[in-house]
Amino acid sequence: MEPKKNPQKDLNRKSSMYFVFGLLLVLAMVFVALEWKTFDKIQYDDLGLNKVDASIEEDAPIYQLQVTPPPKPLVLPIEIEIIEDDNPIEETEVIAIEVTPDTEVIDPTDLKVIDEPEEVDVNWVTIEEVPVFPGCENETDKRACFNDMMQKHIRKNFRYPELAQEMGLQGRVNTQFIINKDGSIGAILKRGPHELLEAEAARILSKLPKMTPGKQRGSAVKVPFSIPITFKLQ
Template sequence: MEPKKNPKADLSRNTGLYFAVGLFAVMALTYFALEHKTYEGGNEYDISMNVDDDLDEEVPMTEQLKTPPPPPPPAAPEIIEVVEDEEEVEETVIESTESNEEEEVMEVEDVEVEEVDEDVDVPFAVIENVPVFPGCESESNKRACFNKMMQKHISKNFRYPEIAQEMGVQGRVSVMFTIQKDGSIGNVRMRGPDKNLEKEAARIISKLPRMTPGKQRGRAVRVPFSIPITFKLQ
C-alpha cells in the first residue's frame, strides 16, 4: 500500500533541529536579560569635591640655619710653674674636756633657790584654807560658814527683773566668779535662760564684800567658785 501522506509534509522529520534552535534562543535571551544593566540619568555628584592637584601657589623652601662651630679649647701652657706654700699655718689644738681622777674637784657653795610665785587657780572644793567670808573669822568650819553667808547675801539682794516677770521668764542662772589673791571678786560669768536674769545675777555677785583670800601651802591663790541662782515666778 502506498502511504497516504506526502513525505515532504512530515513534521516530525526535523524535530531535533527545531528543539536545538529553540533551546539556543531561550538561553540567549536569558543571558542578555541577566547581563543587561541600567543607569540613572543625570550627574548627581558634587563638583566641588573635584580638587585640582595642580597648585598655582609656590611654597617657599625652608632655609636651613647654619650654627657656628664652637670655639676651639684654649691651648695648654707649655711650662707648668710650681709655687711653694711659704706661709705657715698654726694648728688648732682641741683639749679634752673629760676629767681625770687626779684632778681635784672644787666644792660649790650652797646655792639659794628662790621660790617662784606661781599664779594658779585652786578650786574651792580642794583648797587647804578656804576664803573667809566677812563674819566667819571665828567659825571653826569656815567652808560651811562661807556657803551659808553666800545664800544669805543672795536672798538679801535678790530682786526679780520686772521685764522678766511681764514676759513670764524664769529659770536657773549658773554664776561663776573668782576670788582673787587680794580677796576681791573678778572674772564673773553667767549662763542662764534669759539676758535679764543673767544681768540681775551679775548685779547680786558684784555686791559681794571683800573677803580674806584662800591659801594653798601658806600662799594666797585665786579660788574659782560657782553657785546657781534660781528665778521662779510665784
Template sequence: MELKKNPKADVGKNSSLYFVIGLTAVLGLVYGAMEWKKYDNSNDYDISMNVEDQLDEEVPMTEQIKTPPPPPPPAAPEVIEVVEDEEEVEETVIESTETSQEEEVMEVEEVEVEEVDEDISVPFAVIEDVPVFPGCEGSSNKKACFQEMMQKHIRKNFRYPEIAQEMGVQGRVNVIFVIQKDGSIGNIRMRGPDKNLEKEALRIINKLPKMTPGKQRGRAVKVPFSIPITFKLQ
C-alpha cells in the same frame, strides 16, 4: 427519568492544581517587577579615563629642611701638672679638756633662782585655806561660814526683775566666779533660762565685798566658786 452527570463536565475538577499554577505565575510576575532595573544612557564622562594615568604625573619635591650643623666637640682639657707638696704641714694637737687633781678648782658663787609667780587656780572644795568672807575671821569652820554669808548676801541684795515677772519667767541661774589672789571678784560667768535673770545675778555677784584670798601651801591662789541663784514667782 434521572439526569446523569458527565464526569468530564465537572467544573471543580483539578481546581487546586490550577490555583497553584496561577499563584506561582502571579508571584513570578511580582518578583520580576520588583527586581527590574533601568539605567539611563549618559555620555557625559570618558570611559577610557584611568586613575593610574594621573599617578604618572611628576609631583614637585618639597625643599629639604635645613638643620643646623652639630656643635663643635668640646676642647680637650689642659694637661694638669702634678706638683709635689714640699711644704711641711704642722699637725694640729687637740689638748684635753679634763682637769687634773693638781689644778685648783675655782669656787662658783651660788646663783639665786627667782621664783616664778605661777597663775594657779585651786577649787574651793579642795583648797587648804579657803577665802575668808568678811565677818568669818573668827569662825572655826570658815568654809561653812563662807557659804552661809554668801546666802545672806544673795537674800539681802535679791531683786526680781519686773520684766521677768510680767513675762512669767522663772528658773535657776548658775553663777561661777573667781576669787582673785588679791581677794577681789572676777571672771564672772552665768547660765540661766533668761537674759534678764542672768543680768540680775551678775548685779548681785558684783556687789560682793573684797575677801581674804585663799591660800595653797602658804601662797595666795585663785579660787573658783560656783553658786545657784533661784528665781521663783510666788
C-alpha cells in the same frame, strides 16, 4: 437517569475561605483609613520676587550730633616742700664681739636667778584654807559658814527684773566667780535662760564684800566658786 455534578467545579466549596479573605481585606482598608494623616501644605512666598516700585524715593534725614569733649584734668604743679629737721638721728651702734683667748669667761655662780612665783588656781574642794566670808572668822566650819552667808547675801540683794516678770522669764542661772589673792571678786561667769536673768545674777555677785583670800601651802591663791541662782515666778 440523574445528572451527576463534578465536585471540582462546585462553587460553594471554597466560599468560606473567600469570605475570610474578604473580611481581612475590609478590616485592613478600615485600619488604613483611620490611621491616614494629612497635613496642610505650607506655601512659602519668595520675598526675593517682590519688586519695589522705582518711582518711590525715600530721603532719610541725616542728623549730625555734636559731642562735647570731656574737660581736661587739671594738672597741678609739683611742689616739693623742704622741711628742716633739727632733731638729730640716733643711730644704734652694733659692737661685734669676737671671742679670743683673752676673752674673760663669766662664772655661772656669779649669775642670779630670779624665781617668779607661778600663779595657781586651786579648786574650792581641794584648797587647804578656804576664803573666809566676813563674819565667819571665828566659825569652826568655814566652808558651811561661807555657803550660808552666800545664801543670805543673795536673798538680801535679790530683785526680780520687772521686764523679766512681764515676759514670764524664769529658770536657774549657773554662776561662777573668782576670789582673787587680795580677797576681791574677780571675773563673773553666768549662764541662764535669758540675758535679763544673767544680768541680775551678775549684779548680785558684784555686791559681794571683800573676803579673806584662800591659801594653799601658806600662800594666797585665786579660788573659783560656783553657785546657782534660781528665778521663779510666784
